[in-house]
Amino acid sequence: xxxxxxxxxxxxxxxxxxxxxxxxxxxxxxxxxxxxxxxxxxxxxxxxxxxxxxxxxxxxxxxxxxxxxxxxxxxxxxxxxxxxxxxxxxxxxxxxxxxxxxxxxxxxxxxxxxxxxxxxxxxxxxxxxxxxxxxxxxxxxxxxxxxxxxxxxxxxxxxxxxxxxxxxxxxxxxxxxxxxxxxxxxxxxxxxxxxxxxxxxxxxxxxxxxxxxxxxxxxxxxxxxxxxxxxxxxxxxxxxxxxxxxxxxxxxxxxxxxxxxxxxxxxxxxxxxxxxxxxxxxxxxxxxxxxxxxxxxxxxxxxxxxxxxxxxxxxxxxxxxxxxxxxxxxxxxxxxxxxxxxxxxxxxxxxxxxxxxxxxxxxxxxxxxxxxxxxxxxxxxxxxxxxxxxxxxxxxxxxxxxxxxxxxxxxxxxxxxxxxxxxxxxxxxxxxxxxxxxxxxxxxxxxxxxxxxxxxxxxxxxxxxxxxxxxxxxxxxxxxxxxxxxxxxxxxxxx
Amino acid sequence: xxxxxxxxxxxxxxxxxxxxxxxxxxxxxxxxxxxxxxxxxxxxxxxxxxxxxxxxxxxxxxxxxxxxxxxxxxxxxxxxxxxxxxxxxxxxxxxxxxxxxxxxxxxxxxxxxxxxxxxxxxxxxxxxxxxxxxxxxxxxxxxxxxxxxxxxxxxxxxxxxxxxxxxxxxxxxxxxxxxxxxxxxxxxxxxxxxxx
Ligand code: SF4
Numbered sequence: 273x274x275x276x277x278x279x280x281x282x283x284x285x286x287x288x289x290x291x292x293x294x295x296x297x298x299x300x301x302x303x304x305x306x307x308x309x310x311x312x313x314x315x316x317x318x319x320x321x322x323x324x325x326x327x328x329x330x331x332x333x334x335x336x337x338x339x340x341x342x343x344x345x346x347x348x349x350x351x352x353x354x355x356x357x358x359x360x361x362x363x364x365x366x367x368x369x370x371x372x373x374x375x376x377x378x379x380x381x382x383x384x385x386x387x388x389x390x391x392x393x394x395x396x397x398x399x400x401x402x403x404x405x406x407x408x409x410x411x412x413x414x415x416x417x418x419x420x421x422x423x424x425x426x427x428x429x430x431x432x433x434x435x436x437x438x439x440x441x442x443x444x445x446x447x448x449x450x451x452x453x454x455x456x457x458x459x460x461x462x463x464x465x466x467x468x469x470x471x472x473x474x475x476x477x478x479x480x481x482x483x484x485x486x487x488x489x490x491x492x493x494x495x496x497x498x499x500x501x502x503x504x505x506x507x508x509x510x511x512x513x514x515x516x517x518x519x520x521x522x523x524x525x526x527x528x529x530x531x532x533x534x535x536x537x538x539x540x541x542x543x544x545x546x547x548x549x550x551x552x553x554x555x556x557x558x559x560x561x562x563x564x565x566x567x568x569x570x571x572x573x574x575x576x577x578x579x580x581x582x583x584x585x586x587x588x589x590x591x592x593x594x595x596x597x598x599x600x601x602x603x604x605x606x607x608x609x610x611x612x613x614x615x616x617x618x619x620x621x622x623x624x625x626x627x628x629x630x631x632x633x634x635x636x637x638x639x640x641x642x643x644x645x646x647x648x649x650x651x652x653x654x655x656x657x658x659x660x661x662x663x664x665x666x667x668x669x670x671x672x673x674x675x676x677x678x679x680x681x682x683x684x685x686x687x688x689x690x691x692x693x694x695x696x697x698x699x700x701x702x703x704x705x706x707x708x709x710x711x712x713x714x715x716x717x718x719x720x721x722x723x724x725x726x727x728x729x730x731x732x733x734x735x736x737x738x739x740x741x742x743x744x745x746x747x748x749x750x751x752x753x754x755x756x757x758x759x760x761x762x763x764x765x766x767x
Numbered sequence: 768x769x770x771x772x773x774x775x776x777x778x779x780x781x782x783x784x785x786x787x788x789x790x791x792x793x794x795x796x797x798x799x800x801x802x803x804x805x806x807x808x809x810x811x812x813x814x815x816x817x818x819x820x821x822x823x824x825x826x827x828x829x830x831x832x833x834x835x836x837x838x839x840x841x842x843x844x845x846x847x848x849x850x851x852x853x854x855x856x857x858x859x860x861x862x863x864x865x866x867x868x869x870x871x872x873x874x875x876x877x878x879x880x881x882x883x884x885x886x887x888x889x890x891x892x893x894x895x896x897x898x899x900x901x902x903x904x905x906x907x908x909x910x911x912x913x914x915x916x917x918x919x920x921x922x923x924x925x926x927x928x929x930x931x932x933x934x935x936x937x938x939x940x941x942x943x944x945x946x947x948x949x950x951x952x953x954x955x956x957x958x959x960x961x962x963x
Contacts, residue, residue, distance in 0.1 A: 314957045315950060320932045323950060325957055335850055337800035348944065351954075352963075363798065377798035384800050428849040428873060442849035444877035445802075446943070454947045456954055460930070462872075492785060493843040496872055526846065528872055592785055592846075613841075617784060712794050719817065731789045731847060733812050 301567035303464050304533050305499045308439040308564065312422045314456055321458040327421040329356040329451045330407045331394070333363065333378075333385040334712070335426030339449035340388040350392045351455045357416060358389050359397040361406045363712040366675050366702035369399060378713065392452075405678020405704040408432040408646035412516065413680050415545025419534035419561040424451060429646050429728065430529075431522040435515035436542075437534035437564045439499070442523065462528045463573040465498040466566075469506030471580040476762035478656065479514035480648060480726070480745035482506065483521035484586040484596045486578060492594040495527025498574065501566060502532050506580035512541040513652035520647045521728055524593040533565040587633050587758050588730045588743040590621035595730075597633060599748065599760045605629035624732055625740050626720070633758050636742070640723040641672035641753040642735070643699075643746055645709035648726035649677030651684050653746040657726075658690040660750035663767030666698040667756030673700040673715070675707040699753070711736045724752040769882045770940030774863045775909040776836030778900040779826050781810075784841030788874065791845065791853040805852055806859030827860075837908050838865045839896045844885075845874025854878045864910045866917065868893050879933055880943065886910060886917060892925040899923070912938060 302310070314323040336358070343350065350356070363378040365371075373379040382399065389396040397404045403414065408429055411417040419437035424430060426448045433440035447457055467486060473479075487494070500522050502515075510518065515532050522530030539558055542548045549557040584598035595618075597604070606618040606629065622629065627636070643649075643657050654674065666672050674694050676682035682704055685691055691701045708715040709727040717723055717739025726749050727734075730741040744752065751759040796808040809827075816822045826832055838857070844867040845853060854877045857865065864884040875885040888896075899921065900906045909918050912934060916926045936943070947954075957963075 315953045323947060323953070325954070325961075325963075327963075334797055338802045338851075341801075346944070348948075355963075375798075381798055381800055426849060426851075428847065430849075442873055444849055444851035444854075444873060444880065446851060446877065446880035450944050450947065453944050454951075454954060455958075456947055458943055458947065492846060493869065493871070496843070496869065526843065526871060592787070613784060620783075710789075710794055712797065729787075729789070729847065731787045733793060734789055737793070737795075737812055738817065 301569035303566045303570045303572060304437060304501055304531055304564055305439060305464055306570070308420055308422065308437070309461065311420065312439075321460045323456050324422060324459045325456055326424055326451050327355065328411070328416055328423045330411055330423065330425035330430070331356060331358045331385075331448065332407050332425070332427065333360050333381045335445050336388065336448055337381060337384045339426075339445050339452060340392070342449045343452055348453045350394070350452050353393040355455060356394050356452065357397070358385060358394050359404055359407055359410055360385060360399050361404075361704075362706045362710065364399055364703075364705040365713050366705050366707045366715060369703055375713065402679050402683075405676075405680065406646045406649060406706055408516075408520065409649060409677035409681065412436065412512070412541075413545070413678060415542050415548030418542065418548070418557075419538060420564050424457065428523045429520050431527070432516050432520040432646055434519040434522065434529050434531040435512060436538055437531060437561065439529060439531065441529040463498045465495060465500045465527070465574040465576065466572040467500050467502050468504040468575065468577045469502065469580050470504050470577060472506055472509045473580045473583060474762075476747065476764070477583050477585055478745040478747060479510050479517040480521075481586045482578075482580065482583050483518050483524075484588065484593060484743065485583045486576075487521065487525045487593050488586070488596045489578065490525055490576060492524060492592050493526040495522060495525040498527050499529045499531060500525070500527045501572070502530060503566070506578070507532055508535065511652060512537055513650045516650070517647055521593070524728055534561045585745060585748050585761055587748065588741075589625065589627060589633070590618070591624055591730055591732050593728065593730060593743060595621055596743070599633050599758055601633055603627045603629055603631040603633070634760065635757060637722070637757045638670065638724045638742070638752050639721045640717060641666070641670060641749050642675070642708040642723055642725040642727065643673070643749050644675030644677065644707055645727040646677060646706070647728040648746045649675060649681065651681050653726065654681065654685045654690050655688070657746040657750035658693045659766060660747050660761060660764055661697045661699070661754065662693050664697055664754045666753045670753055670756055672698065672753040673702055673708070675702045675715070676704050678704045697754070708735050710734060711739070717741075724749045724758065768880070768940045768942055771863065771882055771884055771912055771937045773909065773911045773913060774836065775907055776863060777832065777834055778837045778839055778896065778906050778908050779832040779835035780897050780900040781826060781838055781840040782897060785843045785846055786840060787847035788845060788850060788853040789847055792850075792856040797850065797852050802855050803859060805856035806861070809856040809860045831904060834861070836861050836863045837910065838862050839893065839900055840865065840867045842868040844870050846871040849873045849877070851877045851881070854881045854883050858883050866893065866896060879937060882937065882940065884910060884912060884937065886927045888917065888925050888927055895923060
């Protein structure tokens with residue numbers, strides 16, 4: 273093992289070759305991913321992609337309208353309406369829901385989804401539903417997300433559902449049409465990668481920091497072509513919410529999907545949820561779910577080890593999630609990068625972010641705070657943020673908002689009085705949706721505004737043209753809202 | 768889908784790595800419910816200055832690259848969202864092929880479904896094309912899917928990987944859904960066997 277102190281990388285790369293693996297076709301040890309993959313193959317000709325059966329298809333208003341149009345144009349039906357579930361999340365307003373939607377184009381998209389769902393007989397959690405929310409928050413919440421399932425959605429953060437041991441990945445609109453018409457997808461088998469997290473995260477360090485730490489190590493394209501399995505004590509010790517945050521960010525490392533083997537935490541999370549197996553089937557399903565682990569002798573194409581104790585709270589300084597440093601660090605210097613390409617990219621990012629090299633992260637002042645999204649908009653995230661906020665007021669020049677991931681999260685938070693803590697501190701308390709994660713509705717940054725955000729992408733203009741996004745955990749976002757600049761939450765004085 | 772066999776066209780350089788889908792088509796333009804009409808918003812935030820005027824320094828705004836149909840760009844092109852609006856916008860603008868050292872998975876997949884060919888070449892080959900596209904006027908490449916090669920008139924020749932199945936689908940302009948529907952009996956058998 274590497275000593276992880278100081279600046280050394282908290283990782284050890286190990287390449288395994290298949291030559292080391294004994295291949296007996298019938299008894300070949302398999303990874304979690306391979307077990308789920310194999311169980312869903314409808315047909316596998318030798319020189320073609322596999323035809324994979326899809327157990328659950330989630331749809332929303334932005335990536336589905338053209339798929340339904342194509343179905344109609346080609347005179348095709350929907351094979352299994354019972355395996356498709358819809359909600360509205362990407363561009364719904366997060367203010368008063370009793371008002372008509374002011375954005376006419378968004379209204380048109382939402383209307384199209386309604387029409388399509390009613391024409392094709394699809395269950396829709398509409399804007400006025402008590403269970404509406406971000407598609408990746410409501411899937412698990414409703415118990416639709418289950419171990420061993422194949423789950424797809426026209427949204428890249430579908431990787432979130434892998435936290436339950438499902439194989440879940442984002443697809444494009446042509447594939448949405450393909451699933452609607454056939455309940456299957458043509459897929460080339462991805463490679464496998466193990467990320468083993470050794471030890472547990474220190475106090476004040478969250479699953480989000482772990483996710484950013486992993487991306488920092490492997491890069492934003494480090495997972496390309498792979499499905500990542502997260503394992504080890506640092507993963508087992510995470511709550512289901514934390515596991516979802518980790519799997520959610522897999523796509524930011526370029527991975528096709530992230531997966532975590534189901535365990536007792538997974539089962540107790542699911543028990544009693546509306547679409548989870550009922551009592552008559554529960555034991556049978558759990559017995560099956562318990563088989564969904566990577567066999568001891570199974571081989572991965574790539575293995576990365578991370579020491580959880582060495583992970584600190586992270587803050588991104590640039591324009592992709594791999595441009596990240598610990599809160600105790602400084603903004604990097606383009607002249608100290610490894611090569612020309614990195615120097616250009618760093619320089620460009622610093623220009624866009626209006627940051628000078630060597631600036632201490634804790635000296636960066638912020639204008640806005642966004643707590644929400646499918647990465648960090650769950651009850652546990654709001655609890656963690658509220659714990660920091662309690663008894664404080666947000667900085668004078670800061671505008672901060674909390675957007676719960678779903679109406680269910682919102683109600684639960686309100687019943688615990690979290691909304692009161694946030695409002696008292698000066699936060700806006702909104703209705704559920706994607707909101708400022710992607711700024712398709714009215715919730716956007718003004719040009720030049722700097723935001724501490726719990727979302728997953730800090731791309732140029734992601735939260736509004738000219739807006740500057742720093743990705744952080746909910747605790748770190750809350751602390752920044754109070755002090756007006758990034759602040760190490762490990763030193764926080766909780767009231 | 769328009770079949771893709773061989774295409775010759777003007778090459779435009781976009782010398783940036785990790786170009787994400789939010790840059791390819793900024794999300795304020797995603798609210799259309801049709802597939803067409805996204806081309807005019809391609810790279811919108813880069814093509815325009817903050818005051819809305821055209822930025823003359825952006826390659827696609829230079830007359831030299833008018834009518835381009837092949838884009839040469841940096842690694843990990845198309846990272847980010849799974850939204851197919853990105854390939855739609857590129858196609859709608861007139862691109863038929865994109866050449867880069869690597870592509871994000873979902874994006875590359877989406878391109879293939881829209882008759883837009885993602886061509887992976889070695890860093891060194893990409894660098895050569897960049898240089899020629901910048902320095903020469905009217906620099907053209909031919910992308911030959913049948914032979915899996917990219918060539919120009921200056922003796923440049925590079926081969927690129929693509930699997931047989933994808934190549935055949937593209938060359939025939941075949942629609943995946945139609946292909947899969949032929950296996951309806953297999954799907955039904957699977958459903959029955961699994962108790963779906
Ligand atoms: S919250 Fe953000 S990342 Fe998640 S589904 Fe919505 S837009 Fe996508």
